[in-house]
Amino acid sequence: MWNKFLAISTLIGTIIGAGIFGLPYAALKSGFVIFILELVVLFFIVFILHLFYGEVVIKTSGKHRLVGYVEKYLGKKAKKIAFISSLFGLYGTLLVFLSLGGKFTATLFNYYFSFDNYLVSSLIFYFFCAMAVFFTIRWIVSLELFFSGVLFLIILILTGLLADKIVPSNLEGYNIQNIFLPYGIILFALSGATAIPELKEIIHKDFFKIIFWGTFIPAVIYFVFTLSVLGFTGAETSKNAIDGLLLKFGNGIIIYLATLGLISIFTSFITLGDTLKKIFWYDLKINHFQSWLLVVIIPLILFLLKFQDFIIIMEIVGSVTIAIEGFFIIALHQKIQSFNQHFFRSSYSVPGGHYLRWIILFLLMFGSFLSILEIISQFFNNH
Numbered sequence: 001m002w003n004k005f006l007a008i009s010t011l012i013g014t015i016i017g018a019g020i021f022g023l024p025y026a027a028l029k030s031g032f033v034i035f036i037l038e039l040v041v042l043f044f045i046v047f048i049l050h051l052f053y054g055e056v057v058i059k060t061s062g063k064h065r066l067v068g069y070v071e072k073y074l075g076k077k078a079k080k081i082a083f084i085s086s087l088f089g090l091y092g093t094l095l096v097f098l099s100l101g102g103k104f105t106a107t108l109f110n111y112y113f114s115f116d117n118y119l120v121s122s123l124i125f126y127f128f129c130a131m132a133v134f135f136t137i138r139w140i141v142s143l144e145l146f147f148s149g150v151l152f153l154i155i156l157i158l159t160g161l162l163a164d165k166i167v168p169s170n171l172e173g174y175n176i177q178n179i180f181l182p183y184g185i186i187l188f189a190l191s192g193a194t195a196i197p198e199l200k201e202i203i204h205k206d207f208f209k210i211i212f213w214g215t216f217i218p219a220v221i222y223f224v225f226t227l228s229v230l231g232f233t234g235a236e237t238s239k240n241a242i243d244g245l246l247l248k249f250g251n252g253i254i255i256y257l258a259t260l261g262l263i264s265i266f267t268s269f270i271t272l273g274d275t276l277k278k279i280f281w282y283d284l285k286i287n288h289f290q291s292w293l294l295v296v297i298i299p300l301i302l303f304l305l306k307f308q309d310f311i312i313i314m315e316i317v318g319s320v321t322i323a324i325e326g327f328f329i330i331a332l333h334q335k336i337q338s339f340n341q342h343f344f345r346s347s348y349s350v351p352g353g354h355y356l357r358w359i360i361l362f363l364l365m366f367g368s369f370l371s372i373l374e375i376i377s378q379f380f381n382n383h
Contacts, residue, residue, distance in 0.1 A: 003202055003203045004203060004206060004209075004210060006202055006203075007199045007202045007203045007210045007214070008210055008213050008214045008217075009149070010195055010198055010199065010202065010214075011050075011192050011195045011196075011199065011210070011211065011214025011215065012148070012152070012214050012217055012218055013148035013149070013195075014192040014194060014195035014198075015189070015190060015191070015192035015195075015214070015215065015218040016148060016151070016152060016218050016221065017148070017189075017264060017265070017268050018093075018096050018097060018100050018264075018265055018268065018310075018314075019185065019186075019188045019189025019190075019314060020155070020189060020221070020222060020225060020241075021100060021240045021241045021242065021261065022100075022185050022188075022189070022239065022240070022241075022310065022311050022314050023035075023182075023185065023186070023189060023222055023225065023226045023241075024225070024226050024229040024230045024233070024237045024241045024244075025237055025238065025239045025240075025241065025311060026181055026182040026185045026186070026311070027182065027226050027230050027237075028230055028234075028235070028237045029175060029178040029181050029182075030174065030175055030178045030179055030180075030181050030182050031173050031174025031175055031178075032170075032171040032172075032174075032226075032227070032230060033171075033174055034174050034175075034179055034182070035182045035186075035226065036223065038180075038182050038183055038186055039182075039186055039219060039222060039223060041363065041367075042183070042186045042187055042190055042367075043190065043215065043216070043219040045187075045326070045360055045363055045364065046187070046190045046191060046192075046215060047211070047212065047215045047216070048350070048356050048360050049193065049326050049329050049330070049360065050192065050193060050196060050211045050214075050215055051208065051211055051350045052329050052330060052332070052333035052350060052353070052356075052357075053066075053193050053196045053329045053332070053333075054196050054199070054207045054208075054211050054348070055333060055336065055348055055349060055350055055353075056069055056073075056329070056332045056333060056336050057069075057196055057197050057199075057200050058200060058207060058348045059336055059348070060072070060336075063197070063201075064197065065194075065197060066082060066086065066193065066194075066325065066328065066329075067079055067082045067083050067086055069332055070082040070328055070332065073332055073335045073336065074328070074331060074332065074335065078328070078331075081324075082324075082328055085320075085321055085324040085325065085328075086321075086325075087276075087279075088317075088320070088321050089317055089321030089322065089325070090272060090275070090276045091276075091298055091299060091302075092313055092316060092317035092321060093272060093317060094269065094272060094273060094276070094295075094299045095299045095302055095303060095307060095310075095313050096188075096310045096313050096314055096317070097129070097265050097268060097269040097272070098122060098125070098126055098129075098269075098299050098300070098303050099122070099303065099308050099309070099310035099313065100240060100261075100265055100310045101122070101125045101126075101129070101262060101265045101266065101269065102118060102119075102121050102122025102123075102125050102126070102308075103118065103122075103239075103240045103242075103243075103310075104125075104240070104242065104258050104259075104261050104262040104265065105121040105122065105124060105125040105262060106118045106121035106122070107242055107243065107246070107258050108255070108258055108259060108262065109121050111251065111255055122303065122308075125262075125266075126296075126299075126300060126303075128266070129266060129269045129270065129273065129296075130273075130292075130296040132266075132269075132270045132273075133269075133270055133273035133274055133277060133292060133295060133296065134292045134296075147260060147263050147264050147267055148264060150260055151257075151260045151261065151263075151264045152221070154253065154256055154257050154260055155221060155225055155257070156221075157253065158225075158228065158253055158254075158257060159224050159225055159227075159228040161253065162228040162229070162231070162232045162249075163228065165231075165232045166227070166228065166231030166232055167231060167232070167234060168231070169234075170230055170231050170232070170233075170234035170235075171227070171230065171231055178374070179374075180367070180370045180371045180373075180374045181315065181371075181374060183315075183318070183319060183367050183368075183370070183371040184314060184315035184316065184317070184318030184319035184320075184322075184368075184371050184375075185311065185314045185315055185318060186222075186318070187318035187319065187322050187323070187367075188314040188315075188317050188318035188322060189218075189222060189314075189318075190215070190218065190219065190222070191318075191322045191325070192214070192215065192218075193325060193329065195214075196211075199211075207348055208348075229241050229244070229245065232245070232248065232249070233245060233247075233248050236248060239309075239310070239311050240310075242254060242257065242258045242261065245257075273295050273296070276294075276295045277291045277292055277294075277295045278291075280294050280295070312375065312378070315371065315374075315375050316375060318371075319367075319368045319371040319372050319375065320368065320372065323364050323365075323367075323368040326360070326364050327361070327364065330357050330360060330361055333350070333353060333357060334357060337349075337353060337354070
């Protein structure tokens, strides 16, 4: 029972992160009804992708990650594409962490010290992240699941406090022009494929149930959080959710939420940064210092070049990188299903996988294409 709980918690902790803070704003821009429809569809897509990946992981001996599975089953050329896409996604996520972490740092500096400078706050936040990645402070990384749990608890308390303050009119209306704006953000927020290989090391049975609850619970939390924040703050909903709540709700629990959000992003940055550093260090044989420099310098340069809107960055990472990740998972599942199933120790298999692959592939391609068109349209409208 404990292993089941740990496995579900691991998947939940991987999924719930920076993405949750962009969801209320996405719902504001598109309309709450549109947001909910996309959340339901994308939950279905991500859940099935997690099941597909789970089948690949369970049926493959040894410890691998997505790029390793791609090389094993799809060849070295596919591995190069998966590797480049993975790098793009990792850097994009680090940039989201930098932008959002800077926002929370600025919020806390303004509250405690009446200091309100986003750029300086972001650079201070990034300095500590970079140092932690360089020295690989493992005890901080080990606390990531704990802080994710506390953040989860604070979010539940907050939604309970806001339940009787929801204004129904704030949830009405929709904007067809922004119909696909939530797509990439929700996909970014819901994806937890990186945790699937970890689950095999915790438990070897009930994968279907574990993946379902580990994906379903974050989706429910996202729904309740977005409903509460948007229903309360309405047109004043901010991009990071926190600023809008501070304006209408005051300090108190919101400062705790901002603090825990900052700590959660900080620990996530270290975990992801350390992963990227080891790709350069172990896999590409680049020395430790240069590997660390490659991790921290590229997001910093992009940030200083004004790539600071984490909403747009989430859209791009979700619509492009996570969609490509989904395509590779579908291809891996197709490949492993083509083998004689008697070769595998596990009989775990996704029911109706053949038909589901085509459905998920179509929805991913359709959604990503229209989302990318919307991102391009936003870019030209803003310039």
